[in-house]
Amino acid sequence: MEKVWDPLRRKMVALTPEEKVRQWFISVLMEKMGVPAHMMMSEVSFKFGDKPFRADILVYGRDTAPILIVECKREDVALDRDVLEQALRYNLALSVRYIIITNGHQTFGFKRNGVAGQAGCDTADQDMPFERMSSFPDWDEMRK
Secondary structure (H helix, E strand, C coil), X not given: CCEEEECCCCEEEXXXXXXXXXXXXXXXXXXXXXXXXXXXXXXXXXXXXXXXXXXXXXXXXXXXXXXXXEEECCCCCCCCHHHHHHHHHHHHHHCCCEEEEECCCCEXXXXXXXXXXXXXXXXXXXXXXXXXXXXXXXXXXXCC
């Protein structure tokens, strides 16, 4: 199987269809959104309760807390509600401000509306805590 260099894991990895999308989006994060490579990790394992999860890409803020989850799918996988719900389940454990889902052909981004109890956040925000973004934040915007 063909291999590709993953700059985040700093090793050669199998170039699966999903890995192709993941590596493409890592380059988008670095080159177009200005995220430094040292502020990202790929294939991040974590647990929520007893259940293990693995996020495709996490972007961290200066305080080392995750601020963005990227869920990558193969090019032939539709970005449907199930894909978004997978990323939202990851968010239960990680509590990020941004979620991006991509299959390399389509990419959708979502931003947290707020947290219940914060100024300007009512209980309706709990039902849909994320709203779809029309454009993606750059590194400076993500850290605000």
